[in-house]
Amino acid sequence: MSKAFLFDLDGVFYISNRLIEGGNETLAYLRSKHIPFRFVTNTTTFSRKKLWEKLSGLGLELLETEIVSANYSGVLYLKKQQAKSCKLILEETAKEDYRSFNIEEKHPEYIVIGDIGNRWNYDLMNELMNDVLEGSQIIALHKGRYFQTDEGLKIDAGAFVAGIEYVTKKKAVVIGKPVASFFELAASEFECLPHEITMVGDDLINDIYGAQQMGYRSILVKTGKYREEIYKASSIRPDSLIPSIVDIIEECKL
Secondary structure (H helix, E strand, O other): OOOOOEEEEEEEOEEEEOOOOHHHHHHHHHOOOOEEEEEEEEOOOOOOOHHHHHHHHOOOOOOOHEEEEEEHHHHHHHHHHOOOOOEEOOOOOHHHHHHOOOOOHHHHHHEEEEEEEEEEHHHHHHHHHHHOOOEEEEEOOOOOEEEEEEEEEOOOOOOHHHHHHHHHOOOOEEEOOOOHHHHHHHOOOOOOOHHHHEEEEHHHHHHHHHHHHHHOOOEOOOOOOHHHHHHHOOOOOEEEEEEHHHHHHOOOOO
């Protein structure tokens, strides 16, 4: 039986600026049964506070403290490393979390890479390549391949991180899903065993594979980035495949 839940956000509870039906009802039911949950997201376009404000503005009923974001986890990692300086390849709305660090554009100790949309170009890639070759360490907030929008799938930041790794022959430190330490941070307040935790997401690698590596139960929803042809071609199989977040209560027999 599921005693705690980890939920992906984008593609599970909302797409772009539109909520997916049934999300709030599911959360309300879990709260009424005193079943704990956290939202685990690789979204890095906002600080944790700004992300909460955006989602609340869309009508999603959640608390800021219930969000465990890759962006905020990057902050925790840099603090642990006692970082002397960093360079931020992030949207302005995400940089708020990093205000306590010394920001350096030239010769930074760390380069934090998240989502910057269509601002990726040759000059930026070349600049980052040279930074790494001169000693900077890349902190990839995630290595997502693609994400869902109202206009369809779009390429994600992971492709650009992989490109820099390829040309420099130096690996990035990855912070977000499916890294084990990210899941451990998100589940740290749950008082239950790994097999009693259920991860719900729309991404076979970041959500489902990541959860299976932790010993969690995994549920894939057919919203967001789910594509039947991708699912059939993959060797990764969730414990359950359901139409939408609204089907969680029945699927888990809560």
